[in-house]
Amino acid sequence: MPLLVLGAILTAAARGTDVYEAMTAGAKKGLLLTWSILPSLLVIFPALRLLRASGLPELLGQVLQPLFTLLGVPEETGILMLLRPLSGSGALAEASELIQRHGPDSLIGRTAAVMLGSSETSFYVIAVYFSAAGVKHDGRALPAALLADLVCFLSSAWICRLLWG
């Protein structure tokens, strides 16, 4: 990774870019991104703590477990899969909470990271592209995108189980 940063510095410098100014501008974007995610973190982290304290996940887990086991997906990632197409910051907060609770190098932590990294906020993307371009949605992009998300979640779980299970 340090090599990638070095490469980025060299290509930018070769083009005559002000490297220091570009890096501070980038760092500012990183700060603003964190700032925009923080409210979701502050609402979702307590929600999940609260949910665990209520004892409901065990109850619900017992009911839904056969389905998740059949699909080969950890049931802990249920809420993440539900949020992912709807909210980018919400999914990031939920994945962070899962990774923190189970550990970044655990199977569940890795599965959550792969699910987050291999998908996008489908509803948001579709809304932005169709509305900004002033084009009417013909009802084909959304089902196709949601099917792609489903395939993404299932394959994420299977690949992680294969590699780190």
Next chain:
Amino acid sequence: MSFAIISIYFVSIFAAFLQGETAAAGAAVLEGTREALRFAPELAAALCLWSAAGELLERGGAAEALSRLLRPFLRLLFPRGARDAETLAALSENLGANMLGLGNAATPAGIRAVRGLQRLGARFELNTLVVLNTASVQLLPTTAASIRGALGSRSPFDITPAVWISSALALAAGLTAVHILNGGRS
């Protein structure tokens, strides 16, 4: 989105009340808030590093270089759109920026490409473009790796091959679905 989270609050607090554990519920909320605040600076550190690298790549012309390499591939995927020089430029800029994780640069190019495809009457290709954008084509999963790094992973990027395989399968499923929903015509 908001409905799911609000339901969690509502149901959990109600369950805690029934069990007479409202004090534990209050403690859980405070602990969760503290965890979120502890995590944020660690996440900021990793995201700032990757945003700085991304900014350098963008200004250094890496996205443009990648865009040029992508054109033959885009001619296959967007045969009608690629015949229009302006639309092809927007398509390649969009895909190139997405692959480098430069969302801010990808969206305006994507919107220009959608408008171009609409003007050309290439409805099928328009849906293909949107599905291409709802699937992740990022070469390095910097955000997911930032979270893992912030939470103490020893090698945050070791998930990269898994992300590639999963993204590729999802994209293949999405493009196939657009094709089928279009009645197999292209």
